[in-house]
Structure formats: C-alpha cells, structure tokens
Amino acid sequence: MQRNLPYNDYRLKIYLTPPLDEALFFNYNLFMEVTPLVPHSFCYGVAKAIELAEKAIEENKGKKVYLIGNLVHNEIVMDSLKKKGLIAISEKENDLYEFLQTLPPQSVIVFSAHGHCESFDEIASNKKFKIYDATCSFVKENLSFIKDAVKKNENTIYIGKKGHIECEAALSISHQKVELIDKKSGVYPTFPCDEMVNVICQTTLSLEEINKAKDYINSHYHKHNFVAQRCLATEIRQRSIEKVDDSCDLIVILGSQTSNNSLELYELAVRLFGKNKKVIMALDKNELEKFDLGGYKKASLASGASTAPKTFDEAYKYLLSI
Ligand code: SF4
Incomplete structure (x- = not known):
C-alpha cells in the first residue's frame, strides 16, 4: 500500500515515530523489539539545504549547478542529489578555493549547510556567481x-x-x-x-x-x-542517547562515517553503554545486514541529522524482522 504519512516528508522538521500500523504488527511477533529514538532522520538545517539544492537545479535547467563542499555528510543523500544533476565538489578531494577560481563568471553554485570560507564569497562576488547558500542558521x-x-x-x-x-x-x-x-x-x-x-x-x-x-x-x-x-538538533539527539532504556541490549546509530554528529552519537553511546550493550554504527540497512544481530532482543535505533527518513524506515523494518 502506498503510504502518505507526514513522517515520510523530510521537510517536516522533526521525525518522531515509525508508522503506527507496522509497529503494532511487529510488536505482536516474537521478533526484536525496536525503539526509535526521537528525533531522527534529517534535522531542520539538512532538510532546508536539500530543498535549496533541489530549487537550484529546478531554476537553472540546462545549466551546470555546482555544489561547493558536501551539502550534507551522507553518501546516500549526496548520490541522490548527483543523480538529479548537481555537480558535487567535495572538500576532501579538492581545494575549493582553487576550484571556484576555475569557474566561469555567472556560474551557479550551492554552498553547503556547514558554512564556507570568507574568501569564497569574495570570488563569488567578483565573478557574479548565482549563489544558493544553504548554510544552516x-x-x-x-x-x-x-x-x-x-x-x-x-x-x-x-x-x-x-x-x-x-x-x-x-x-x-x-x-x-x-x-x-x-x-x-x-x-x-x-x-x-x-x-x-x-x-x-x-x-x-x-x-x-x-x-x-x-x-x-x-x-x-x-x-x-x-x-x-x-545546535539544538545535536543536543537533543545526544540527550536521547543518554536516556536509552537499561533493558535494551543493542544500540544502532544510523549515519555516515563522514558525519560528525553521527560519529559523536556513536562515541557517546560507546562511552555510556559500551560495557554492557552492543553499540554499532551503519550507513543503512545494507550495512546493518553485515552484523550478526541474531541474539539481541531489544534495540534502540538512533540516527544522525543527515540520515534520510527512507534510510531510517528501511533499517527500522529490517531490525524488526530479525
Ligand atoms: S548545525 Fe545542526 S541543525 Fe544545522 S545542519 Fe548541522 S546538525 Fe543540522
């Protein structure tokens, strides 16, 4: 059945619960019990950045749209934006300042959610770039x-x-x-x-x-x-890790190794619970499948702020099925 639940809309700022019907269905089974920690999936800043990047593509059809630095630190999200036509220039593989200097005047560029160096603005203004600035508030x-x-x-x-x-x-x-x-x-x-x-x-x-x-x-x-x-998104996610139920024996953090807020969640969970609970980090369901999670009964599922709602859903359903 096609769902149209609000929690699947990443433009909503906070993702609270899994679909109720599925949660009820699985709770009556003898599968793993899974508690999604809230909020999860995209934070406000990431949702807005993606929206702006999509707007840049839409408003500049037929032109090259350059994304300066990873818009968000998540490979799945970045791949999907690239498929929509964005040309992503990663800060890991490029000197972004030098790259901007090579662009012709009036190029279309999107600045990432994490901010950008002052000198980039100077080049952008000199070359009259059309700018979409996704810097989070x-x-x-x-x-x-x-x-x-x-x-x-x-x-x-x-x-x-x-x-x-x-x-x-x-x-x-x-x-x-x-x-x-x-x-x-x-x-x-x-x-x-x-x-x-x-x-x-x-x-x-x-x-x-x-x-x-x-x-x-x-x-x-x-x-x-x-x-x-x-930021608030980081603070409340970290607090929700601190409150993980004593009875759970598995904590799963969904996020990319390139995402600082996801790594911080993982490290916090290891520090607080690493001695008596299994703590793992995975990008998505496919990575989760590589872990042997057969013996665990009760999991808490958290995500970094750049994990897509769809990725969270898939991982959640997978855990419920174990
Ligand atoms: S600063 Fe916080 S709210 Fe803004 S994009 Fe980063 S994680 Fe999200």
Missing part, C-alpha cells in the same frame, strides 16, 4: 558571533574539528583573532594567557568534548567569555 549564528568579536578586535577560541568545513569557515574569518582548540588533533590556541578570549564551538560536538576544551581554557586563560553553543 545555527552555523550562521556562530559565524556571525565571531565576525562581531573580530570587528571589536577581540580574540576568539573555536572548539572544533581540524579540517571540518564548518571549522575552516570559522577560522577563515580572521587568522589573527580566531584560533582553534582541537585536543584530539593536538591543536591548542596561542593567544597570550592574560588576554580576554571568547569561546565558541562547532555546532555538532559532544558536551564532553566541549567540556574538556573548556577545562583547558579555564586553566590557561584568566578572562573568558564562554558562548559555546551546540
């Missing part, structure tokens, strides 16, 4: 805080992941007034310890990571102004 808020601080000649320490496009966008605002702390990569700020520092973070970090960086900053800087804010 949470990312924009943090970037605009940094810009204001730089205008006031204040120092900002950015808690982030070295090389992540959102982090690079933040650091590009000023090489003198914005410095990174990424303890995992061994990167620390060099501002003099008697100077006041603002502290802000990448939107998709875990609270634990932020707190570790804060401890370092507290012990090295006398005057600081902490405004570090994760």
